[in-house]
Structure formats: C-alpha cells, structure tokens
Amino acid sequence: MNDPGIDGPINDAADDLENNAYESIREQVAEEEHEFLDHTRWYLASTISPLIAGTFGPLANAFSICALVVKWRLYVPPGQDETTGVFLKDPAWLIAINTVSLVCALVANMSLLLNMARRLSFNIAQPITIVGFFVASTLLIALVCVASSSHFRLQPAASHALSQAYYYAIIAAALYAVITMLMVLTAYGAWKKRYAKFKLTVSQRTLMLQTISFAVYLLLGGLIFSKIEGWNFLDGVYWADYTCLTVGLGSDFPPKTHLGRSLLFPYAFGGIVILGLVIGSIRSLILERAKAKIDARMTEIGREKVLEKIDDHKRVVTLGLWQKIEFVHSGLSELERREQEFNMMRRIQSVMQKRRQYMTLLLSVLAACILWFGGATVFYATEGTPQGWTYFTALYFSYTSLLTIGYGDYFPNSNSGKPFFVVWSLLAVPTLTILISNMGDTVVKSFADFTIWLGSLSVLPDESGIRATVKSNLAKVRQSNLLKRDASLPNKNQSNTAEKPEDNDIPKDPKSHLDSVALNRLAKHIEDEELWEAEEAGERGDALDRDIHFYHFVLAREIRRLMRDAAAAPPVRYPYAEWAYYLRLLGQDEADPKRHRKPPVKPHRGGGGGGSLRHRNTTTASDHRPDLGVAGGAPQEGGGGGSSYSWSWLGTRSPLMGSKTEAQWILERMSATLEAELRKMRAKGYSRETRERPPVSMEDLLRGKRA
Structure with missing residues (x-):
C-alpha cells in the first residue's frame, strides 16, 4: 500500500494560496488546528x-517570612512545654542564609509575575524564576537539615525545642521545590515549541493577585492582633488563618481585649470577602477552562480509539466496554456518509464528556480523602x-x-501542628471547591433530576395527569436507548434534531438543489424588504449579480443570528441539518465528495477491506500520528465561498x-467569508466576466420550491 503522506497536499495547497482570496482563512484554520492539538496535550x-x-x-514567600522573622530555637523550662518556651538567639549565619533564600524567592516570584503581565520576556524571566526558586x-x-541536628538545639535536648518558624521553613522549602519542577516543565514545553510560551488570561492573573492579597492579609492580621493581644507573631498568623477560613477552632487564642474584638468585625469580614473572591476565581477560571481542555483532550483520545477499533466485518465501532455503535458499511451517498461521521462524532463527545465528569469526580474525591486521611496522620503524629x-x-x-464546622473541642497546640494546619487548611480551599463543583456536574445533578422526575409522578404531576406523565417518561427512556444503540446510523426519516428539533427532514439526494432546512432558511431571507439590491439586479436581467447580492445579504443576516448563539449559555449545539446549511454558505457542500476526506485508521486485526469509515491507503506508521484525519485524503480544490481544505467529521x-x-x-468563518467576498469585489480585475456563482442563490431557491 502507498503512504499518502502530507507533503503533496501541503505543496499543492501552497501553490493555490498565492492568489487565493481565502488565504487568511486557511492560515487561521491551520493555526487553530496546531494550537488545539498541542495546547490540549500540553x-x-x-x-x-x-x-x-x-x-x-x-504563599511560599509568606511562609519564608514567617521562618525569618521568628527565632528557630526555644528553651523549655522544667515542667513546661514547647508552647511556653523562651526563644534563643539564632546564629548570624542562619539569619543570613535565610534572608538570601527569601530574597531569591521574591526575585523569582516577581520575575514570574512580570512575565505573566507581559512586562518581561519569557526567555529572560523563565531562567530567573527557575534559578531563584531552586536556590x-x-x-x-x-x-532545615542543619537545624534538625542535636548540636543546633543545644544540650540537653529535653530542655530545647524548635519553634514554629523551623516548620514554616520546611513548608516553604517544599513549595519552592514543587514550583521549580513546574517551571522546568513549562520551560521544556516552550523549548520543544509545543506552545508559544504560556498565555494566561487577565482573569487568571487576577487569581494570582487575589492570592497575594490573601497572603498579605493573613500576615498583617497576624502581626496586628499579636501586638494587640500579646501573642507570638506566628500564633497570630495561625489565628488569622482559622478565622478567615471560618473554621473557628475556639482555641486558646480568642481576642480578649476590647480593641481586638472591635477590629475582629472588619477583619473577619474582609477575610471572608477575599476568600470568596479566590474561591470564585478557582471555580470560574480554573474549573471551567480546565474542564473544556480535558473534554477536548478526551474527545481526541476517544476519536483515535474509535478509528483504531473500527470492525468492518461486524460493522461495529467500540467506544468502551458497554458502548458500541453500528455503522453502515456501504451503499451510502456522500451526504449520508458525512451524516454518519457527524453522528458518530457527537456520540464520542457525549461518551467522553460523561467519562470526564466521573473521572474528575473520582480524582477530586481521592484528593479530598488524601487531604483528610493524610492530614489526620500528620495531626496524630504532632x-x-x-x-x-x-x-x-x-x-x-x-x-x-x-467542613469548617469547628466545634473547638480539639485543636493543634504543638509548634509543628500549627504551621501544618495553616498550609493544610489553605490546600483544602481549592480541593473542596473542585470536589463540590464536580459533584454538582454529576451526583447533585442526577439527584436533582431524580427529584424533579419523582415530583412529576407524585406531588407535581404534569398538566395532563400522572398517567400521561408516566407514558411520556417511558417514551423518553425508549428513545434514549434507541439513540444510544443506533446513534451513528443516518436516519432516513429525520435528521439529528436533538439540539434543535424544529429543523428536520433533510433530503439525502445529493442531486437536489437545496435541502429543506436551507430552503426554509433562505425563504425567510428572501421575504425581507432589505433585498432591494438583489431584486433591482434581477429586474435589470442580471441574475448573477442578483444572486451575489442575495448571497452577501444571507451571510450578513446569518452572522447576526450566530452572534446571539455565540453568547448563549450553555453553548448551542447544531444538528447535522444546520451544519450542512452553514457549510453550504461557506462553500463546502456536504454532498460534494471532492471537498471531503475519509478518516485514516490503524489496520484492525479482525477487519476486512476499506469501509465507509476506513481509509483504504492507510497502512504505514506515518499515518498513525495523533493528527488523524489530516494526512492523505481527497485532493484540495478551490472555488466557492469559503476555504477549500478538505476534512472529515472524525478528523482533527x-x-x-x-x-x-x-x-x-x-x-468566525462566516465573517471571514463575507470579508473575502467584499474584498474580492473591490479587487483589481474584478468584472462581470470574472464573477463566480455563489454557493446559494435565488435561482436555487426557486428551483427548490418548484421541486
């Protein structure tokens, strides 16, 4: 078998692009494809x-400050414990090294923030960040290693202990090490040219500023209340932490002075507000964006697995242990073949989205359990x-x-337990936020749906009565099972209308001028009074000029409609009939096999000859790269009102x-197409003789109505 490769199509496309009005569209598509494939993986x-x-x-800088401003060694008088010990002076070398460490971390953190704010280039900022955090x-x-020795704590060992500052130094060192590894990973991806450095949105950078504000708020609160109440500074930080997080341990650090209790009113409220902003940012910026990326990545993985597991002999595609889809082997028109691919891709999306939801739920539950049981282990030790x-x-x-219940009957009292509680409780904020969000997508949603269904059968039946409601629910279950079994098969009676049921009955005859969806949509446009230019051109006897004006008007009107759909929440998902209509407007007729390609797949050990989903020329490893659906396929051809690249619904x-x-x-493509059309009309050399027939026209509409 021959390897179709990608060099030939790319070279041919490059020749065609030199004088093509749609070159910008092609470049945009190629850039988006590359960004999608690499950015989701990286x-x-x-x-x-x-x-x-x-x-x-x-936060690590804040813990470093805690480790620097408080002495590390304590003298414990006889009959007392480390919480009432007397601080001993630290050696000068320890203070100096601790100061250098803090300065390096501050410089590294500032370099990272300046890079994210586009004030410092990646090539300069990244080495400074990595080296600074590493040092x-x-x-x-x-x-920490030196301080853990018995010589540092002086003798006798039973009369000397280490303060909270020592344990804050351990926490800060661990965080710096983790950050260093993460930054090395980021630099490696950029060095491999997997992405253009890193691009964080303004909202994501805002999350970091909110975290900085919260860290400063904790330190200032701990400093102010420790001075007012006569506490140790680190005890003040510990108090500020469980106060702002609303844990309310009821420990031996409640404010007792009138001034301290008065300042508690604004301080606690401000801490809750900042914490709420952080939680909101985590939920909206990290969770939603990460879910979209994970969905995209899992859809890509599912698509590749589908193409690898196509069984031509059994005419079955396996999506999972209990997920199988039948497909038609042969005898399909091009439009039916494309609809079959579309429906199969829709099914892949649905399956992978549910798989992602329960996978992330499982991981978030696991993280919460690790935080719970791991934290209990440390508290038991301390x-x-x-x-x-x-x-x-x-x-x-x-x-x-x-759960921020905080009965106050138990609380950490040791010098090691208090610092650990601070960092442990701060880690609990994003962990529980993610867990609650994932439960909302799965468990809570299922329970809410079950409650509504149960109410419709009992206390809140439908207007038609309980019996009609039960029949309706049973019909929905049967329809759902039918769709799961035959989701990819092209329906001869109606199109895929799960998202927009008003558009149906798309004819499968590729020779027909217009399908019913396009006919109905175009008929709405032609009745509009704003088509005076098209009608005027028709009265002059220039049918082509009339059709061009009509085509431009349709593009403009559809762009207005798409702008509303783009702002909808949740995002609109179009059935195949509407996709076929929009692609026709872009010059990509779904009934034209010259514009399409069949998705290449790996040879199946039990498969037979090439089927409607199998690329006949795919036999070598070079076609088995992650960009399935790009290499090989139908030749690229120009013409029409849009870009001329060929693609498959199951391709990248x-x-x-x-x-x-x-x-x-x-x-985006509709706007670019309209812009290219208008630019073409203004270009030099444009005349009546060089005009091209648009993808849709009033003549098509009239013939479609007559048919």
Whole structure:
C-alpha cells in the first residue's frame, strides 16, 4: 500500500494560496488546528503549571517570612512545654542564609509575575524564576537539615525545642521545590515549541493577585492582633488563618481585649470577602477552562480509539466496554456518509464528556480523602504525644475542620501542628471547591433530576395527569436507548434534531438543489424588504449579480443570528441539518465528495477491506500520528465561498474537535467569508466576466420550491 503522506497536499495547497482570496482563512484554520492539538496535550505545562506557581509562590514567600522573622530555637523550662518556651538567639549565619533564600524567592516570584503581565520576556524571566526558586529551596533545605541536628538545639535536648518558624521553613522549602519542577516543565514545553510560551488570561492573573492579597492579609492580621493581644507573631498568623477560613477552632487564642474584638468585625469580614473572591476565581477560571481542555483532550483520545477499533466485518465501532455503535458499511451517498461521521462524532463527545465528569469526580474525591486521611496522620503524629490524640480523634478533627464546622473541642497546640494546619487548611480551599463543583456536574445533578422526575409522578404531576406523565417518561427512556444503540446510523426519516428539533427532514439526494432546512432558511431571507439590491439586479436581467447580492445579504443576516448563539449559555449545539446549511454558505457542500476526506485508521486485526469509515491507503506508521484525519485524503480544490481544505467529521480539522464553541467556529468563518467576498469585489480585475456563482442563490431557491 502507498503512504499518502502530507507533503503533496501541503505543496499543492501552497501553490493555490498565492492568489487565493481565502488565504487568511486557511492560515487561521491551520493555526487553530496546531494550537488545539498541542495546547490540549500540553495544557498542564502551558497553563496549569505557571498558574499554580504564580498562586502558591506568594504563599511560599509568606511562609519564608514567617521562618525569618521568628527565632528557630526555644528553651523549655522544667515542667513546661514547647508552647511556653523562651526563644534563643539564632546564629548570624542562619539569619543570613535565610534572608538570601527569601530574597531569591521574591526575585523569582516577581520575575514570574512580570512575565505573566507581559512586562518581561519569557526567555529572560523563565531562567530567573527557575534559578531563584531552586536556590531558595536548596538553601532552606540545607538550613532545615542543619537545624534538625542535636548540636543546633543545644544540650540537653529535653530542655530545647524548635519553634514554629523551623516548620514554616520546611513548608516553604517544599513549595519552592514543587514550583521549580513546574517551571522546568513549562520551560521544556516552550523549548520543544509545543506552545508559544504560556498565555494566561487577565482573569487568571487576577487569581494570582487575589492570592497575594490573601497572603498579605493573613500576615498583617497576624502581626496586628499579636501586638494587640500579646501573642507570638506566628500564633497570630495561625489565628488569622482559622478565622478567615471560618473554621473557628475556639482555641486558646480568642481576642480578649476590647480593641481586638472591635477590629475582629472588619477583619473577619474582609477575610471572608477575599476568600470568596479566590474561591470564585478557582471555580470560574480554573474549573471551567480546565474542564473544556480535558473534554477536548478526551474527545481526541476517544476519536483515535474509535478509528483504531473500527470492525468492518461486524460493522461495529467500540467506544468502551458497554458502548458500541453500528455503522453502515456501504451503499451510502456522500451526504449520508458525512451524516454518519457527524453522528458518530457527537456520540464520542457525549461518551467522553460523561467519562470526564466521573473521572474528575473520582480524582477530586481521592484528593479530598488524601487531604483528610493524610492530614489526620500528620495531626496524630504532632498531637498524639503532647495531647494524647488517637488516630480517630485526629480523623474527627480533620473532618470537622475541612467542613469548617469547628466545634473547638480539639485543636493543634504543638509548634509543628500549627504551621501544618495553616498550609493544610489553605490546600483544602481549592480541593473542596473542585470536589463540590464536580459533584454538582454529576451526583447533585442526577439527584436533582431524580427529584424533579419523582415530583412529576407524585406531588407535581404534569398538566395532563400522572398517567400521561408516566407514558411520556417511558417514551423518553425508549428513545434514549434507541439513540444510544443506533446513534451513528443516518436516519432516513429525520435528521439529528436533538439540539434543535424544529429543523428536520433533510433530503439525502445529493442531486437536489437545496435541502429543506436551507430552503426554509433562505425563504425567510428572501421575504425581507432589505433585498432591494438583489431584486433591482434581477429586474435589470442580471441574475448573477442578483444572486451575489442575495448571497452577501444571507451571510450578513446569518452572522447576526450566530452572534446571539455565540453568547448563549450553555453553548448551542447544531444538528447535522444546520451544519450542512452553514457549510453550504461557506462553500463546502456536504454532498460534494471532492471537498471531503475519509478518516485514516490503524489496520484492525479482525477487519476486512476499506469501509465507509476506513481509509483504504492507510497502512504505514506515518499515518498513525495523533493528527488523524489530516494526512492523505481527497485532493484540495478551490472555488466557492469559503476555504477549500478538505476534512472529515472524525478528523482533527472537524469543527467538533476545536476549542471554540460551534457558534464561534461558524461565526468566525462566516465573517471571514463575507470579508473575502467584499474584498474580492473591490479587487483589481474584478468584472462581470470574472464573477463566480455563489454557493446559494435565488435561482436555487426557486428551483427548490418548484421541486
């Protein structure tokens, strides 16, 4: 078998683009395809890694400050514990190294933020960020190792202990090390040219500024209230943390002075507001965008698996253990073949979206359990001996703290337990936010739907009565099962109208001038009084000029409609009939096989000859790259009112595979097509002889009505 490759089509396309009015559209499509394929695979490195670094970097700086401003060693008088110990002076070398570590981390964090704000180039900022965090982490790790020795704590060991500052240094060192690894991953992806450095939106950068504000708010609150109430500064930070997070442990640090209680009113309210902003940003900026990227990536994976598992002999495509789709092997028109691909891609989207929902729910539950049981393990280790906690007590305390119940009957009291509680409770904010959001997409939604269904059968029946409601629900279940079984088969009686049921009955005869959807939509336009230019041209006997004006008017009117759809929430999903209509307006007739390609697949060990979904020339490994659907296929041809590249609904150039919504995808190309049409009319050499017949015309409409 021959390898179709990609060099030939690319070279042919390059020759065609030299004098083509739609070159910008082609370049945009190629750029979007490359960005979609690489950015979804490298989303962790390009977006999540710098976002985590920019968010936790300021918190690590705050913990470094806690480790610097408070002495590390304590003298414990006889009969007392470490919480009442007397601070001992730190060696000068420890303060110096600690200061250098903090300065390096601050410079690294500032470099990262300037890069994200487009004030410093990536090539300059990234080395500074990586080296700065690496040096800060290394120095703190060295200090922690030295401080853990018995010589540093002086003798006798039983009379000396380490303060909270020592444990804050451990936390800061760990965070710096994690940030360094994330930044190395980001730099590696950029070095491999998988993305154009990293691009964070204004809203994502706002999340980092909110985190900085929250860290500063904690430190200032801890400083002010420690001075007012006579606490140790780090005890003040611990108090500010569980106050702003509304845990309310009821420990031995309640405000007792009149001034402290008075300042609590604005301070607690301000902390809750900032925390609410952070949670809202996490929910809207990280969760929604990450879900879209994960959906896109899983759809791509599902598409590749489908193409690998096509069984021509059984005419079955396997999507999962219980997910199988039948497809028609032969005897289909081009329009039916395309609709079959479209329906199969829709099914892949649906299956992968549900799979993503329950996968992310499982991961978020696992993360919450790790935070719960892992936190209980640490609290048992830190508070077991001083306070006599059992592991169950630690589990109980961790659970009530995670849910911000805060009975106050148990609370950490050791110098190691308090710093750990601060960082542990801060990690709980994004973890529980993600868990609640994922539960809302799955468990809560299912429970809400079940409640509504149960109410319709009992206390809140439909207007037609309980019996009619039961029959309607049973009919919906049967229809759902039927769609799951034969989702990819082209329906001879009606089109895929799950999203917009008013558009149906699309004819499958490729020779017909217009299908019913296009006929109805164009008829609405032609009745408009604004078509005076087209009608005037028709009265002059220039039918082609009339059709061109009509085509431009239709494009403008559809753009107005698409703008409304692009702003809709949830995003509009068009049935195949409407897609065929829009693609016709773009000059890509779904009934024209010259503009399409069949998706290449890997050879199936049980498969036979090439089917309607199998590319006959796909036999070598070069076609098995992730960009399935791009290599090989039908030749590219120009003409029509849009770009002339060929693609498959199951390929990477499929509109259902992009990162944009369907309305946005069509709107951008519709606008570019109208712009190209108008530019072509103003170009030199344009005349009556060089005019081209548009994809749709009033003549088509009239003949369609007569048919």
